[in-house]
Amino acid sequence: MRLRVASAVIWRRGEGGAAVPGRWQGRGPRALRAALVSVLLVGVVVPGAQAAAEPTPAAPTAKVAWLARVTSPVDLRSGASDSSSLMEMIQPTTQWGGDTQLLVKDATKTAGEWWVDVRVQGRPNGRHGWIRADKVSLSKTGYRIEVRRSTKRLTLLKGGRTVRSIKVVVGAPETPTPAGFFSIADKLELTNATNFLGSWVLPLTGYSDVLQTFDGGIGQVALHGRGGASLLQPVGTAASHGCVRIENSQIAKIAAAVPTGTPVVII
Numbered sequence: 298m299r300l301r302v303a304s305a306v307i308w309r310r311g312e313g314g315a316a317v318p319g320r321w322q323g324r325g326p327r328a329l330r331a332a333l334v335s336v337l338l339v340g341v342v343v344p345g346a347q348a349a350a351e352p353t354p355a356a357p358t359a360k361v362a363w364l365a366r367v368t369s370p371v372d373l374r375s376g377a378s379d380s381s382s383l384m385e386m387i388q389p390t391t392q393w394g395g396d397t398q399l400l401v402k403d404a405t406k407t408a409g410e411w412w413v414d415v416r417v418q419g420r421p422n423g424r425h426g427w428i429r430a431d432k433v434s435l436s437k438t439g440y441r442i443e444v445r446r447s448t449k450r451l452t453l454l455k456g457g458r459t460v461r462s463i464k465v466v467v468g469a470p471e472t473p474t475p476a477g478f479f480s481i482a483d484k485l486e487l488t489n490a491t492n493f494l495g496s497w498v499l500p501l502t503g504y505s506d507v508l509q510t511f512d513g514g515i516g517q518v519a520l521h522g523r524g525g526a527s528l529l530q531p532v533g534t535a536a537s538h539g540c541v542r543i544e545n546s547q548i549a550k551i552a553a554a555v556p557t558g559t560p561v562v563i564i
Contacts, residue, residue: 355403356401357560359457360439362439362440362560363400363436363437364398364436364557364558365430367399367432369389370389371386381427385419385426393485396557399433400415402416411429413433422475422503423478440455440556440559441453441454441559441562442551451520455554460554464533466535472505472538473535474518474537474540475506478560480501481499481520481557482501494524494527499521501520511539520541521540523545532544
């Protein structure tokens with residue numbers, strides 16, 4: 298707080314309510330003393346009125362999940378310390394060119410520094426590691442996707458409430474969609490919605506339990522649209538190589554709603 302009595306400079310409220318210094322324009326010392334008392338009271342802190350502590354990132358729940366957007370190259374380590382084994386370096390952009398935003402699994406403070414445990418791509422399924430929290434931008438999402446293979450149904454939830462529930466195509470019996478707790482690794486809009494993958498591809502941090510490679514890739518599963526030959530199998534069937542196929546109109550709405558890093562539970 299600025300208070301210079303000698304030249305009678307006090308704080309006043311400017312446009313938008315901002316405090317700016319202004320020259321005293323009152324009359325007489327009594328009025329000036331009254332003004333100074335009111336200025337001093339502005340700086341009084343009422344017990345218990347301190348700013349609330351910032352929330353600590355935590356494991357995802359049915360209603361909320363923390364996300365960590367990588368802002369600069371950061372080491373992924375096996376534990377929450379610089380002395381833990383280096384697993385890999387995480388880049389700010391994914392292999393597809395989008396922002397790297399990871400699902401937070403846990404958080405802890407080591408030697409005064411915060412670390413977050415994040416889900417990452419790669420085998421085996423469920424892979425995760427620790428990164429320094431000062432290398433990421435943290436946020437929260439209420440979105441969550443659940444896929445039930447037995448009913449061939451995908452449910453989009455927000456804050457624990459169902460937003461959308463639709464029939465989908467899941468993996469065939471010989472190439473089942475893997476069960477587990479995953480997250481969206483990126484969001485890719487395709488220019489030709491009539492291709493096999495449809496209008497959108499949302500790669501997951503999950504991989505086929507059966508196919509180590511597929512169609513030139515590494516067996517990574519995704520939520521994707523439908524087009525071309527993939528339209529031959531109707532929604533509500535088990536016919537894919539492990540991916541979850543969704544009507545183009547539906548996956549476009551899902552992609553517009555959920556951020557990268559959103560948890561995906563496959564049951």
